[in-house]
Amino acid sequence: MDLDHGGLRERKKQETxxxxxxxxxxxTVERGLDNVRIEDIAAEAGVSTRTFSNYFGSKGEAIAARQYDRSLAMAAALRERPAGEPLWEAITHAVFTGFTLGEPVTERHTSDRAWIDGVRLMVAEPALQGEMHKAMAAGEAEFALAVAERTGTGAGDVYPQLVAAVVAAAHQVAVKQWLGTEPPPSMEALLxxxxxxxxAGLPEPR
Structure with a gap:
């Protein structure tokens, strides 16, 4: 019973x-970073500012957390894929799992010009770059561990680190394409x- 309560607590913490x-x-997308206070974020999520402080130290950390959590979800999904499945096929499934975790963005958002313009401004915000970089590096390391486990390589070997770096870069390319293409394509199609x-081994375009 205690284990069940512990699992429920952890699930609720993750949801928060x-x-x-x-x-x-x-x-931030709707108002701009400078026009958002921690109090606003807490109220939007239905919690107190003290609860916010229990999870994050700043607005930037809260925003960047999405990137890290997505990488954790991808790593967990990769570990659950069938052992005999080809690596990149398993990774592709894992990426889709991670991308949709807790995703409240609707199809309207993915094609709404105001939303996309806001996202573009947010990701270019200098004040967020440090937190984004830290989240990306931490997430990449977690995914490399999952690749190492699946391939029987050491966590410090080149191969899992290279695969994780390629996956992170591929995701960034998809996001840039989504933000820079008019009209915006489907993110699922891009991924x-x-x-x-x-x-396919990244063959040359014909």
């Missing part, structure tokens, strides 16, 4: 973390295209 991160992202090319 995701809610706070998405509230920070949503408000399938990007990871389909990687799965």
């Amino acid at each position: 973390r995701i809610a706070l991160s998405w509230a920070a992202i949503r408000l 399938r295209d990007v990871f389909g090319r990687l799965s």
